[in-house]
Amino acid sequence: MSVYEVNYLCRELLRDKAFREAMRTDPAAALAGRDLTAEEREALLAGDVGKLYRMGVNAFLMGYLPRFQACGLTLETYNERMRAEAGRTPELAGAH
Amino acid sequence: MAEVVAAFGVPHTPFYPALVKREGPQSETAQFYARLKADLVRLRPDVIVEFSTDHLNTFFFESLPIFAMGVADSFQGPIDEPPEVPLYDVPSRPDFAAHLRAACVAEGFDVALSQKFAVDHSFIVPLHMLVPEMSVPVIPVFVSGHVPPLPSARRCFELGRTIGEAVASWPENLRVVMMGSGSFSLDVFGPLMAPGRSDGVPDPAWAERICALMEDGSADTLLEEATPARFAKAGNVSGEVLNWIAMLGAVGGRPASYLLPQLAQGHAYGLWEGR
Numbered sequence: 001m002s003v004y005e006v007n008y009l010c011r012e013l014l015r016d017k018a019f020r021e022a023m024r025t026d027p028a029a030a031l032a033g034r035d036l037t038a039e040e041r042e043a044l045l046a047g048d049v050g051k052l053y054r055m056g057v058n059a060f061l062m063g064y065l066p067r068f069q070a071c072g073l074t075l076e077t078y079n080e081r082m083r084a085e086a087g088r089t090p091e092l093a094g095a096h
Numbered sequence: 097m098a099e100v101v102a103a104f105g106v107p108h109t110p111f112y113p114a115l116v117k118r119e120g121p122q123s124e125t126a127q128f129y130a131r132l133k134a135d136l137v138r139l140r141p142d143v144i145v146e147f148s149t150d151h152l153n154t155f156f157f158e159s160l161p162i163f164a165m166g167v168a169d170s171f172q173g174p175i176d177e178p179p180e181v182p183l184y185d186v187p188s189r190p191d192f193a194a195h196l197r198a199a200c201v202a203e204g205f206d207v208a209l210s211q212k213f214a215v216d217h218s219f220i221v222p223l224h225m226l227v228p229e230m231s232v233p234v235i236p237v238f239v240s241g242h243v244p245p246l247p248s249a250r251r252c253f254e255l256g257r258t259i260g261e262a263v264a265s266w267p268e269n270l271r272v273v274m275m276g277s278g279s280f281s282l283d284v285f286g287p288l289m290a291p292g293r294s295d296g297v298p299d300p301a302w303a304e305r306i307c308a309l310m311e312d313g314s315a316d317t318l319l320e321e322a323t324p325a326r327f328a329k330a331g332n333v334s335g336e337v338l339n340w341i342a343m344l345g346a347v348g349g350r351p352a353s354y355l356l357p358q359l360a361q362g363h364a365y366g367l368w369e370g371r
Binding site for chain 2: 058084
C-alpha cells in the first residue's frame with residue numbers, strides 16, 4: 001500500500017518549492033521517481049481526487065494540490081470532484 | 097503550589113491573522129480575540145498548557161500519536177506558512193512539562209514524548225493573536241483530532257482532568273492557563289466543503305449545541321454527544337473540539353464564564369475563570 005506516498009507528496013508541495021513548481025508544470029515528470037502504484041499515478045495525473053479519497057488519501061493533504069495548481073487542479077475542479085464524494089465511505093477508512 | 101487560574105477556548109483558523117490585519121480592529125474576529133487577550137493579560141499566566149491538533153506537520157504517517165506532549169526548552173512555529181504570521185521561537189518549561197506527562201502516564205494515559213519539534217498554525221495562531229510577544233512559556237499537548245479513529249471525548253476530558261490535577265502537585269507557585277483550540281464544525285478540502293470554497297461549515301447546529309452545553313456546564317452530555325458519527329457529519333476537522341474538551345476537563349467541566357459563538361464559522365471563543 002503506498003497511500004502513504006500520495007499523502008507524503010501532497011505535503012511535500014508545501015515544503016519543497018522545486019517539487020511544487022514541477023507538479024504544476026510537468027506532473028508526469030515530477031512523479032516519475034515516486035513509489036506509487038499505477039492506479040495512484042494515473043489518478044494523480046488525472047486530478048481524480050475523488051478516487052484518491054476513496055483509496056484512503058487524506059483530504060486535508062490533497063488540498064495542497066489545488067492550492068499550488070498541481071496536476072491541473074483548480075479550486076473549482078477540486079471542489080466539484082471532492083464534493084461528489086459526500087456520503088461515500090473511503091474504501092480504506094480507518095486504514096489511513 | 098501551581099494552580100490553574102483559567103481556561104481559554106479559541107479557534108486557530110490559519111487565515112484569521114491576515115483577515116484581522118485586513119479588516120482592522122473593529123471586525124468581529126479581531127474583537128473576539130481582543131476580549132480574550134485582555135483577559136489573558138489580566139490573568140498574568142506563568143505558563144500556558146495548550147491543547148491543539150497538528151495538521152500532519154509536526155507528526156506524519158511515520159508515527160501518529162493519539163496524545164503527545166512537547167517537553168523542550170523552546171519550539172518553533174508555524175511551519176506551514178499561514179499568511180501574516182512570522183516564525184516564532186516559543187519558550188517552554190520542560191521540567192514542568194515532564195511532570196505533567198509523568199502524571200498522565202501514571203494515570204494510564206500513554207502520552208508520547210517529543211523533545212525536538214516544530215508546530216503548525218494550530219498552536220501558533222492562538223498565541224500570535226493572544227501573546228504575540230511570546231513572553232509566556234507554552235507547553236503543547238497534541239491531541240489527535242483529524243485522522244480517525246480519534247480518541248473518545250471522555251478520554252480527552254479525563255486527560256485534561258489528569259493534567260489539571262497534576263498542576264496542583266507541582267511545588268512552585270505558578271499561574272497556569274489551559275488553552276484548547278479548534279473548530280466544532282469545519283470541513284477543509286473534504287467532501288463536506290461548501291460549493292466553490294476550500295472549506296465549509298456543514299453542521300452549524302452542532303456548533304451551537306456545543307456552545308449551549310459549554311455555557312451551562314453540561315460536560316457529561318457533551319461527552320455523550322461528541323461521537324465519531326457526529327464528527328463525520330460535522331466535517332473532517334471537527335474532531336478539534338476534543339482540544340476544547342480536554343481543556344474543559346482541566347477545569348472540571350464547569351460552565352463557561354462567557355462564550356462568544358461564531359456559528360457561521362463553526363466555532364467560538366470562551367473563558368473559564370475561577371473555581
